[in-house]
Amino acid sequence: MPGEVIDRPNPEPKPSNISEQILSFNVKVTKDALPEDAVSALKEFRRAACYIAAAMIFLRDNVLLDRDLTFEDVKPRLLGHWGTCPGLILVYSHLNYLITKHDLEMIYVVGPGHGAPAILAALWLEGSLGRFYPEYTRNREGLHNLITKFSVSGGLPSHINAETPGSIHEGGELGYALGVSFGAVMDKPDLIVTCIIGDGEAESGPTATAWHGYKYIDPAESGAVIPIVHVNGFKISERTIYGCMDDKELTALFVGYGYQPRFVEDLQDIDADLGNSLEWALSEIKRIQKAARSGNPIMKPQWPVIIMRTPKGWSGPKKVEGEFIEGSFHSHQVPLMKAKSDEQQLKDLQGWLESYGPKELFNKDGTPTKHILDIIPSKDEKKLGQVKDTYDPYVGITVPDWTQLGVEKGTEASSMQQSGKLMDEAFQANPHSLRMFSPDELESNKLSAVFEHTGRNFQWDEFSNAKGGRVIEILSEHCCQAFMQGYTLTGRVAVFPSYESFLGIIHTMMVQYAKFGKMAQETNWRKPIGSLNYIETSTWTRQEHNGFSHQNPSFIGAVLNLKPTAARVYLPPDANCFLSTLAHCLHSKNYVNLMVGSKQPSPVFLSPKEAEKHCRAGASVWEFASTDKGLNPDVVLVGIGAELTFEVVKAAELLRELVPELRVRVVNVTDLMVLETQGIHPHSLTNETFDSLFTEDRSVHFNYHGYGTELKGLLFARPSTHRITIEGYREEGSTTTPFDMMLVNHVSRYHVMEYALKGGAKVNEKVKMNLVPLLGEIKQRIQKTKDFILKEGTDPDGTYDLEMLKGSAGGGVLYEG
Incomplete structure (x- = not known):
């Protein structure tokens, strides 16, 4: 059980050649003895939580070992991660003690996301699971449900997620816990986030950069993070980098980051070691904050970081079939994979669970003993699973007009x-x-x-x-x-x-x-x-x-x-x-x-009032750019994106000069989700309103900012999609001119004109009769423009002039779909 010293199968890292002087940065905290009743309660809380966590992985019945285990008591599929659980529970127990002692506002962010058994066990003990999930009340029935439903259909998952009370971090992809913690304390001066980072997660790039997060925290206005690096030495199947670094190397690393490191590694007296280290971390935070809030901030303060060394899978099986489990990567997931079918492993499982002494920890009705509850904060709002900032925090903002x-x-x-x-x-x-x-x-x-x-x-x-x-x-x-x-x-x-x-x-x-x-x-x-x-x-x-x-x-x-x-x-x-x-x-x-959106100056097509109306609709006919305000079109041209819409509007302008008999409707889509299949998205246009914008039977060409396949996916289930053509970004580009980017991706005004002529020719005989020379004229314009750009290194003059927006032109009433 936690607190027991075991033989570790792997040798400690050899000392490096770093000067012994670097160790002077490693803060030496006097290990004052904790009160005996506190130590006892801490240990019992951990024993109970470790028991529940282990049982969650294995048991489908007999959850309090009322009788000897049988194969029928073991789940058919053994899912879960044991290796990190003892360390997470160790920290959880001490955070309870620290919160109670100092009446703290604290959130616990857990980097090792697959440590859900540990956190769920602790949440059940403190009553938080029962508050949010009546089926997990703090009694025998609730414990039975928690253990037997874990990581099965209808139960809680094996990783920490939004269903886990107190969590503000999805425990799927590693690397983000520390950065999330820094974001959480910004503008919350009384909040402390304790973030535990596994030494596997510490190998990720996002975590490595997030160590600089304190450099963006003003202690006068924001709270603080207590980072705890849990060095248990192993990932899924390999040693960790941090696990192969000695104290001097880790000290040098974290001093360089701007921290004061404190090592917790006394397995003989882990409670005094961790308890005093957390007290030290809290006192350092208060010292830094007090200076900042009194107007005398410390320049480049060294914030506390705790580096905690405990064996992976601590208190679990020592060996299985001759292989070391505790203190090795074999404890990462399920230490006894054959417990459902192998008599010896079933006996080992029973011995492991009994080592925690469940009969001493739980009353006959399944409730935890009073001594365990004594270590848990008495105020619900202080319990790690019930902090309001984690489940009902929104305060809203004032958005100016x-x-x-x-x-x-x-x-x-x-x-x-x-x-x-x-x-x-x-x-x-x-x-x-x-x-x-x-x-x-x-x-x-x-x-x-x-x-x-x-x-x-x-x-x-x-x-x-x-x-x-x-x-x-x-x-x-x-x-x-x-x-x-x-x-x-x-x-x-x-x-x-x-x-x-x-x-x-x-x-x-x-x-x-x-x-x-x-x-x-x-x-x-x-x-x-x-x-x-x-x-x-x-x-x-x-x-x-x-x-x-x-x-x-x-x-x-x-x-x-x-x-x-x-x-x-x-x-x-x-x-x-x-x-x-x-x-x-x-x-x-x-x-x-x-x-x-575009950062470069571009035409303002709509007044503020028109823009508000257009954005509410999500898509509208632009009458000012259309023929006869968009009535009875031969073809519909659609712009999506600032520059792509400009090309559509410009194409419509040029078409009026080149082929005035072509009737064009111009539509702009500003909310992409209106194009999604009817009923799929809350913003989706019905098929009726879709047709009101894009007609029922005319050719429609979309000039789209993104990849064309995205738009095809949105439009796939609309009626009569055979009439729709799409151009978007074609993965073509270089160091060139703005208009050349339009040309090489076939989204220029000339390419829009080609689609317009081909589409319009299907219903307009005049256009059809002259289609070949008209397309030839456009191809010549494209080639002349390319030649000019290649020779001059710039776009032709007037490329971005828009005649219709000059003087008093423009306006028109928007038609909402």
Whole structure:
């Protein structure tokens, strides 16, 4: 059991050649003895939790060992992860003690996500499972249900997720626990997050970067994180890097990161070692915070980190069939895989479970003994599974009236510059509940207006130290995403702007978060939270100077693949539409919002009032760009995306000059989800309203910002799709001109004109009669333009002029679908 010293099968790492002086950075904490009653309660809590955790993996009946185990008592499928459980339970027990002693507000973030048996066992003991799930009440029946239903159909899963009370982190993909923890404490000065990072997870790139998270925490305004690195030496089937580093090497590493490391490794007296180390960590945090909050902040404070060495699978089977289990990778998942069929392993299982002394830990009715309960916080809101910030945290924000920043129709404006102004006003209105997390791209993305009344929050910079700041720029998309997740899941609102091509770096992080959100909405106790808000700019259409590597709209597809309850993709065509969309997204809850927009000045097609109406509809006929206001068209041209819509509008303008007998309807789609199959997405157009926009029988050409296959998927089940053609990003690009990017991807105005003529010729005899020479004329224009660009290195003059928006032209009433 925990506290017992065992022979470890693998030798300790040999000392390195690092100077002995580095050990002076390793904080030596006096190990004061803990009160005897506290130590006793800590140990009993751990024994009970370890018993339950082990039983959850194996037992389908006889959960309190009322009789000897039989094969029938063992689950047919043995699923779960044992190896990390004892360490997680050890920390959980001490956090209970620390919370009770200091009346703390604390969240426990668990990096080893497959340690669910440990956390669920502790949650059952403290009564949190019973509060949120009546079938898991703290009695014999509830314990039976917890153990027998674990990791089977209808039961709780083997990894920590949204169904786990107290969790704010999806335990599927490793690497994000520490970053999420830092995001959670921002703007919550009284909150402490204890984050346990497994030494396997510590090998991931996102974790390595997240160690710098404290450099973005202003202790005057925010809480703190107590990181605990759990070094048990093994991953699934290999030694860990940290497990092969000695104390001097780890000390050098963490001192370099900016921490004071403290090692917990006294297996003879683990309670005194860990208990005193947590007290020390708390005192260091309070010292740093007190200095900052009294106006005398410590420049580059060394924050505490605890490095805890315990054997993997501690207190489990020592050996099975001659192989070491405890202290080796063999304990990672199920130590006794043949317990269902092998007599010896069944006996070993019974001996293992009995070693915890369940009859001493549980009363006849299955309730834990009073001594175990004594270590648990008495106030429900202080229990790790019932902290309000983890399940009902949303406070909301005030979103300024964006129309006051609206731009006059017929002029040009940068969507990003206007969005920066809106965020500036939003930061002023919400000084403690709104943040922006961004890679080092705000200036290049033309969002610098956000700095009018705030700054960057970077505490290791002498010029921004102790000045707060609503913006965090760190050149790690993983950290930006993790900070945003922690910040959002604890009730606030955030925005993540990025170059379009590099948002894909956090694709799987976003998906993991969305899975957490899906499961959260399926519980009846987790309340709505703010949406994740992405601004995707510096798009492929205007990354011609950075070349092919910076041209990648694939994050759109990543969001489209989410559940319809979460997925929201917007491609506003101008600055006013982008402002309307951003304001909506800041208000929204439970979504993953992706907003795709241009940073370069572009035409403003709609007035603020028209933009608001257009965005509410999601798609509209643009009468001002259409023939006869779009009535009785021969062909429908659809723009999706700012630059792609410009090409459609320009194509319609040129077609009026080249072939005035062709009747064209121009449609813009700003909410991509309206195109989804009827009934699939909440925003989907019905087939009737779809036809009202795109007609029932005319050819329709979509000029789309993303990959064409994405749009084909959305439109697949619509009636008469044979009449639809699509062009999008073709994975063609280089260092070239903006218009050449349109040409090589077949989304230029000339390519739109070709599709329009071919489609219109099917119903318009005049167009059909002249189709061949008309197409020849367009091909000649394409070639002449390419030749000019190749020779001059720039686009022809007038490429981006739009005659219809000059002077008093423009306007028209939008037709809503």
